[in-house]
Structure formats: structure tokens, C-alpha cells
Amino acid sequence: xxxxxxxxxxxxxxxxxxxxxxxxxxxxxxxxxxxxxxxxxxxxxxxxxxxxxxxxxxxxxxxxxxxxxxxxxxxxxxxxxxxxxxxxxxxxxxxxxxxxxxxxxxxxxxxxxxxxxxxxxxxxxxxxxxxxxxxxxxxxxxxxxxxxxxxxxxxxxxxxxxxxxxxxxxxxxxxxxxxxxxxxxxxxxxxxxxxxxxxxxxxxxxxxxxxxxxxxxxxxxxxxxxxxxxxxxxxxxxxxxxxxxxxxxxxxxxxxxxxxxxxxxxxxxxxxxxxxxxxxxxxxxxxxxxxxxxxxxxxxxxxxxxxxxxxxxxxxxxxxxxxxxx
Numbered sequence: 001x002x003x004x005x006x007x008x009x010x011x012x013x014x015x016x017x018x019x020x021x022x023x024x025x026x027x028x029x030x031x032x033x034x035x036x037x038x039x040x041x042x043x044x045x046x047x048x049x050x051x052x053x054x055x056x057x058x059x060x061x062x063x064x065x066x067x068x069x070x071x072x073x074x075x076x077x078x079x080x081x082x083x084x085x086x087x088x089x090x091x092x093x094x095x096x097x098x099x100x101x102x103x104x105x106x107x108x109x110x111x112x113x114x115x116x117x118x119x120x121x122x123x124x125x126x127x128x129x130x131x132x133x134x135x136x137x138x139x140x141x142x143x144x145x146x147x148x149x150x151x152x153x154x155x156x157x158x159x160x161x162x163x164x165x166x167x168x169x170x171x172x173x174x175x176x177x178x179x180x181x182x183x184x185x186x187x188x189x190x191x192x193x194x195x196x197x198x199x200x201x202x203x204x205x206x207x208x209x210x211x212x213x214x215x216x217x218x219x220x221x222x223x224x225x226x227x228x229x230x231x232x233x234x235x236x237x238x239x240x241x242x243x244x245x246x247x248x249x250x251x252x253x254x255x256x257x258x259x260x261x262x263x264x265x266x267x268x269x270x271x272x273x274x275x276x277x278x279x280x281x282x283x284x285x286x287x288x289x290x291x292x293x294x295x296x297x298x299x300x301x302x303x304x305x306x307x308x309x310x311x312x313x314x315x316x317x318x319x320x321x322x323x324x325x326x
Contacts, residue, residue, distance in 0.1 A: 002042030002065075009035045023048050023057075023067065030055060039065045039103060047071065049160070051094035059103025062134045062177075067091060072109035073116035085140060086147070086159025089122035094160070096126040106136035111181070119143050123189065124161050128171040129321075134179075138201065141180035144189030144224075145169060148215045148247050168217055172320045181235070183213035186246055190222035192320040193229055200233030200240045200262055209235050209262075210269065212243035214250035216281075223251025223281065225316050231291065235262040243282060244269035251281040255309050255316075263291025268298040285309030 004019050007026045020026035026037045027050050034054025041064035048067065059065030069090035077083045090107045093100075109118035117140040124145030135142045146166040151157045171191040178185055179199035200209050211231070216223035224243075233240065240262045243252040268282045277300040284294065285304030294303045304312070316322070 002044050003040035005040070006038040007035060008038065009033075022046055027052065027055070034097075039067075041065055043068060045069065047089070048091045050092060050098065051160075053096040055095065055098055057100040057103060059101065061102050062104050062132055065103040066106060067103060068106045068108055070107060070109045070118075072107075072114075072118040074114045075109070084156065084158050085117040085119065086122065086143070086157060086161060088117060088140075089119040089143070091120070092122045092124070092160055093128060094124045094164075098123075098125040098127070099129040099131075100133055101131040102133070104134035104136060106134070107138075107141065108136070109138070111138045122160070123171060124164065124169065125171075126167065126169055128169065129174075130172070130176055131174045132176065133173075134177045137180050137184065139180060139182040139184065140186060141184040142178055142186070144171060144185070144187035144191050146188050148188060148217075166217070168220055168222075170222070170320065172322055174322065179233075181209050183210050183244075183246070185211060185224065186213035186215070188215045188217055188247075190216075190220065191224055192316050192322060193224070193226045194317075194320075194322050195228050196226070197230045197232055198226070200231070200235040202234045202236065203239070205236070207239075208264070208269070209233075209240035210244050211240065212252050213246040214243060214252050215245075215247035216249050216251040218249045220249070220251070222319075224253070225320075226252075226254045226257055227313055227316060229254070229257045231257060231259045231263060231289070233260060233262050237261045238264050240264060241269040242267050242284075244271040245273075245276045245280045246271075248276045248279040249281070250276075250279075253281075253283045253285075253312070254287055255285045255304075255313050257287045258289040259287055259291030261290035263293075265293045265296040266298045267293070267296075268301045270298075270300075285312070
């Protein structure tokens with residue numbers, strides 16, 4: 001059982017509200033001026049929707065504060081039909097300037113018949129920052145909005161972002177863990193993952209894993225960046241790809257990362273559509289480890305030299321506001 005939720009509101013002077021019975025109750029009580037919700041240790045089993053600016057969630061530690069739910073795309077939805085991918089989230093974070101630290105967000109639906117995609121965190125804020133957080137799931141663990149302009153399968157975008165303006169958010173993940181098996185970091189947002197662990201979970205024999213599935217908007221300068229990260233997991237050797245394009249202008253870059261033996265020698269997949277190769281921007285620079293194989297990478301992905309890598313690393317830290325954290 002969770003030990004308590006305290007809502008601190010700042011409105012010119014600081015005051016502390018009474019303890020709230022749930023995270024969602026605390027969110028609903030927040031005025032449109034920003035607040036911090038402190039979560040004590042324990043498990044909070046609830047589905048949370050946040051669409052207010054300046055909200056902070058602060059846990060007692062990623063191994064002590066756990067937010068958990070188990071919706072999944074293939075499960076029946078209360079209003080009829082199936083839940084679908086984008087209603088399966090455990091936590092939805094919209095608004096502007098959302099932040100969370102020292103907690104875990106999990107979707108424990110698992111995988112198998114009647115499950116499918118199951119999002120732990122759906123981040124559709126203008127700006128978001130996560131520090132020392134875990135994101136746990138299987139397929140589609142972490143979605144970074146917005147959605148692409150239109151779905152390829154009619155009705156597949158049903159959910160909180162379906163009719164929102166397609167404004168690309170910019171997000172920073174510091175010292176976080178993201179785990180999953182297929183496309184477990186996906187979407188159209190711009191994000192820097194700094195000193196994070198990406199853990200690829202084992203799949204049945206013959207199935208491939210994918211860490212990212214970016215849908216970077218056409219013309220955007222930024223997609224997914226991974227800097228000084230560790231790629232780990234119990235997936236079989238050579239079975240996990242760094243990324244595949246959910247849309248044809250996907251951008252994903254890994255810099256100064258340590259790659260385990262589970263990473264496939266080719267590194268990147270074109271999702272069985274060779275026409276996407278011309279538009280994607282996939283790159284690596286100064287990676288190391290058993291899975292770092294620049295000589296065997298897909299020829300349509302770039303390998304940056306050391307000077308290019310260091311220049312880009314410095315630029316990203318500045319652009320995503322990571323310098324203040326050292």
C-alpha cells in the first residue's frame with residue numbers, strides 16, 4: 001500500500017493541501033498555476049490523466065514509488081470496442097512544462113493473445129523532463145507525442161491526442177530506465193535520453209526486437225537522441241534493432257553509448273519498406289561494446305566520426321537543457 005500523497009501549491013505564497021486519496025484526485029485539485037505532488041513510497045495502482053501546466057510528480061525513489069496499470073490495445077474498452085494503443089496508457093502527461101522524478105511508471109499487461117501494445121507513459125506535453133524514472137512495459141512502453149498527421153489504419157489513433165494540434169514536444173530524460181521488447185520508445189516528439197539504460201526483454205525464438213520507432217515530422221530538426229546510454233537486456237544475441245521508421249522521416253541517433261551483444265549487426269531496420277531508406281536520418285557515433293559494429297551497419301545509416309560526435313553531443317546538451325545537471 002502507498003504511504004501517502006501530498007499536494008503542494010504555489011500561488012504567490014506556498015501552502016500545503018491536505019493529503020489526497022489518489023494521484024488523480026491530487027491532479028484534479030491542482031489550480032492552473034503549477035504545483036508539486038509528492039508521492040510517498042508504495043504502489044499506486046491507478047490510471048492517471050494530466051493536462052495541466054507546470055505540474056511536478058516527485059516520488060520517494062524509483063524503487064520505492066510505483067505507478068502501475070494494465071490496460072492494453074487488445075483488451076475490451078468500457079465504452080465498447082477495443083482499448084486501442086493510445087488509450088492503453090498508465091500515465092498521460094499533457095500540458096506544458098511537466099516533470100517527474102524518482103518514481104516508476106509501469107504497464108504490466110504483459111504480452112500474448114488479447115494484449116498487443118500497452119503504453120506505460122504517453123507524453124504529449126510541450127516540454128517534459130524526467131529524472132531517475134523507470135518506464136516498464138513490453139510493446140510500446142513510452143510514447144512521445146504528437147501523433148503523426150493521420151493514421152494508416154482508420155480509427156487507430158483514438159485516444160487523448162487524436163484531435164490535439166500536432167505540436168512537436170521537446171523532452172529530456174536523465175538517468176532513467178526504459179524497458180520493453182518491440183518499438184518500446186516511439187512517436188513524433190524530440191527527446192534527449194542522457195545516461196539512460198534501455199533494456200530489451202527477451203522474445204520468442206525467431207522474433208526480432210526494436211528499441212525505437214520514430215515518426216519524426218517532415219522538416220523537423222530533431223528526433224530521438226541517446227547520449228552516454230547503456231543498451232542492456234536478456235534478448236538473444238543479434239536480435240534487437242536500434243530502430244525502424246514508423247514514418248518515412250524518422251530520426252534516431254546513438255552517441256557514446258555502450259551496446260550489448262543483443263544488438264543486431266545491421267543495427268537498423270527499414271520495416272520491410274525500402275522506400276523509407278531515403279528519408280530516414282539514422283546515425284551512430286563513438287559507440288562501444290559487443291553490439292557496436294559500424295562496419296556491418298545498414299548502408300543507408302550514418303556513422304559519425306569522433307569530431308562530429310562530440311560537436312553534436314555538446315549541441316544537444318545545450319538545446320535540451322541538460323547542462324545544468326552536469
